[in-house]
Amino acid sequence: MKNKTITEFELLIESHLDLERQGPGSAEMTLKALSFIMNLDSNSKIADIGCGTGGQTMILAKNTGGHITGVDMVADFINIFNDASKKHNFSDRVQGIVGDALKLPFEKDGFDLIWSEGMIDSLGFEKTLSYWNGFLKTDGYIAVTSPSWLTTEKPAEIEKFWIDAGSGLYSIESNIESMQKSGYSFVAAFTLPEECWIQNYFIPRQATEKELLIKYPEDKTVEDYVHSMKYEVDLYEKHKQHYGYVFYIGKKMGEKLSRK
Numbered sequence: 001m002k003n004k005t006i007t008e009f010e011l012l013i014e015s016h017l018d019l020e021r022q023g024p025g026s027a028e029m030t031l032k033a034l035s036f037i038m039n040l041d042s043n044s045k046i047a048d049i050g051c052g053t054g055g056q057t058m059i060l061a062k063n064t065g066g067h068i069t070g071v072d073m074v075a076d077f078i079n080i081f082n083d084a085s086k087k088h089n090f091s092d093r094v095q096g097i098v099g100d101a102l103k104l105p106f107e108k109d110g111f112d113l114i115w116s117e118g119m120i121d122s123l124g125f126e127k128t129l130s131y132w133n134g135f136l137k138t139d140g141y142i143a144v145t146s147p148s149w150l151t152t153e154k155p156a157e158i159e160k161f162w163i164d165a166g167s168g169l170y171s172i173e174s175n176i177e178s179m180q181k182s183g184y185s186f187v188a189a190f191t192l193p194e195e196c197w198i199q200n201y202f203i204p205r206q207a208t209e210k211e212l213l214i215k216y217p218e219d220k221t222v223e224d225y226v227h228s229m230k231y232e233v234d235l236y237e238k239h240k241q242h243y244g245y246v247f248y249i250g251k252k253m254g255e256k257l258s259r260k
Contacts (some may be wrong), residue, residue: 011225015208022052023118024196024245030059033247036188037141040064044112049101050119054081061090070096108134116144121167126178133183136252148172148246158239184250192245202233
């Protein structure tokens with residue numbers, strides 16, 4: 001009996017289910033970003049949007065005392081997330097829910113911190129920052145990673161790759177400007193090092209891709225998917241000086257009082 005036809009999206013999910021992180025990053029970089037965020041306590045409310053299976057969320061939970069809600073559209077990720085929360089004895093204050101990052105089920109002005117690693121670029125950087133702003137308390141923080149240009153030279157094949165992936169690259173300066181337009185004062189930005197891509201994401205992902213080829217032998221959809229993932233790795237190795245993931249941290253500004 002032949003395997004049912006599997007879609008590229010299903011392959012994307014399956015190849016990321018067992019990964020600690022669903023994109024470039026590291027515990028060290030999560031903690032570095034967290035070091036710029038002040039005044040969190042046991043009463044703080046944090047949302048991790050696009051949380052995946054919760055690798056970075058559990059780091060946040062170990063280093064903050066508040067309540068954390070993880071949000072992801074993939075139910076399988078959230079199941080793993082909640083299992084990890086139980087394993088770490090965080091289930092009383094860390095919970096994952098299935099949800100849409102652009103249709104959040106939360107009250108306005110409720111969070112002290114909104115966190116998001118590796119997804120905002122696919123939603124629209126400025127648009128999404130503006131939307132999430134409404135869920136933060138005044139002086140609450142935003143911390144996101146987004147792929148960004150690191151040089152003024154912008155090779156066309158990189159630009160095409162990210163556009164074809166439903167995203168886009170902007171300069172660090174442009175993203176900081178977008179953050180300020182969206183109602184935040186700029187706090188910090190820093191680039192993730194190479195090991196966040198290679199050791200922490202590409203190498204673990206390549207192992208799961210090999211398993212897919214074994215599980216779905218002679219399946220062209222799987223072969224094309226694995227080939228496209230290899231192209232992403234090759235592209236990064238070739239052009240990593242030009243682009244990378246950048247952490248952006250901002251603080252929600254209060255409304256201007258001078259109204260006539």
